[in-house]
């Protein structure tokens with residue numbers, strides 16, 4: 125998480141922009157949902173303000189600990205962890221990762237072990253010692269148009285955002301009713 129946070133902060137600095145407070149910046153993590161260390165993505169969202177909920181954060185699914193940050197009207201920047209840093213992380217964080225492997229949740233790992241990794245080493249590094257970066261010109265991205273229109277499902281009469289409604293016999297139906305998805309399954 126701290127590494128994702130710093131990657132996001134570095135990307136903001138490289139684009140010379142502030143943390144997103146509205147809807148004008150897009151972050152892309154190159155990780156996928158299948159990759160462990162998904163807290164990298166939480167860190168990116170926390171520092172850039174590009175959150176999943178607002179549709180400003182996308183997982184590209186490449187399986188890389190890298191991210192892109194894009195503000196329309198500016199260039200995009202790609203920030204990736206350097207191999208040298210990742211290799212050093214395994215050495216410096218050996219005790220932390222060993223405890224994780226043994227099944228300990230991060231918050232159950234003693235503060236001493238975390239401090240040794242974070243305060244004594246990682247947080248003292250310069251961005252350049254952790255990341256590589258590349259400015260990308262002519263970045264193409266079309267954000268998904270979000271709809272604020274809600275209509276009632278003719279079966280359960282709950283309000284549903286228009287793009288997710290299905291049409292059957294001229295009636296608007298929510299997906300759970302249309303597909304018959306039971307409540308106890310998603």
Ligand SMILES: [Zn+2]
Pocket residue numbers: 277278279280281282297298299300301
């Ligand atoms: Zn319904």
